Amino acid sequence: xxxxxxxxxxxxxxxxxxxxxxxxxxxxxxxxxxxxxxxxxxxxxxxxxxxxxxxxxxxxxxxxxxxxxxxxxxxxxxxxxxxxxxxxxxxxxxxxxxxxxxxxxxxxxxxxxxxxxxxxxxxxxxxxxxxxxxxxxxxx
Numbered sequence: 322x323x324x325x326x327x328x329x330x331x332x333x334x335x336x337x338x339x340x341x342x343x344x345x346x347x348x349x350x351x352x353x354x355x356x357x358x359x360x361x362x363x364x365x366x367x368x369x370x371x372x373x374x375x376x377x378x379x380x381x382x383x384x385x386x387x388x389x390x391x392x393x394x395x396x397x398x399x400x401x402x403x404x405x406x407x408x409x410x411x412x413x414x415x416x417x418x419x420x421x422x423x424x425x426x427x428x429x430x431x432x433x434x435x436x437x438x439x440x441x442x443x444x445x446x447x448x449x450x451x452x453x454x455x456x457x458x459x460x461x
Contacts, residue, residue: 326373328345328373350370420439420443421438421441
């Protein structure tokens with residue numbers, strides 16, 4: 322079974338707090354912008370359609386089973402650095418091709434837009450490139 326979406330919201334408490342960036346599949350869309358989804362592991366929840374994001378490049382997002390198969394010394398390669406700059410969410414991670422950056426921002430109509438850049442040879446290079454891209458977007 323393939324999981325083509327991930328949970329976007331990051332609540333601080335409640336039953337959804339552990340779902341952030343977990344992969345799932347949509348079972349059915351509701352009529353009031355809700356959806357019944359099934360997360361990896363079989364957990365089913367009804368969530369807001371606003372929390373659904375399509376995985377564009379599934380390489381950096383590993384399933385729970387895949388993460389448990391990675392030896393402890395290699396797990397650092399899949400961790401992400403997250404920070405926010407002027408309303409732009411920036412994520413930096415490393416996959417088998419090198420370091421990548423994911424930049425997401427909200428549009429005036431409430432939708433989100435995102436872009437993935439890379440690969441870069443180092444984490445610092447990926448961070449510098451992401452900061453330059455955000456600065457250019459702010460200046461536009």
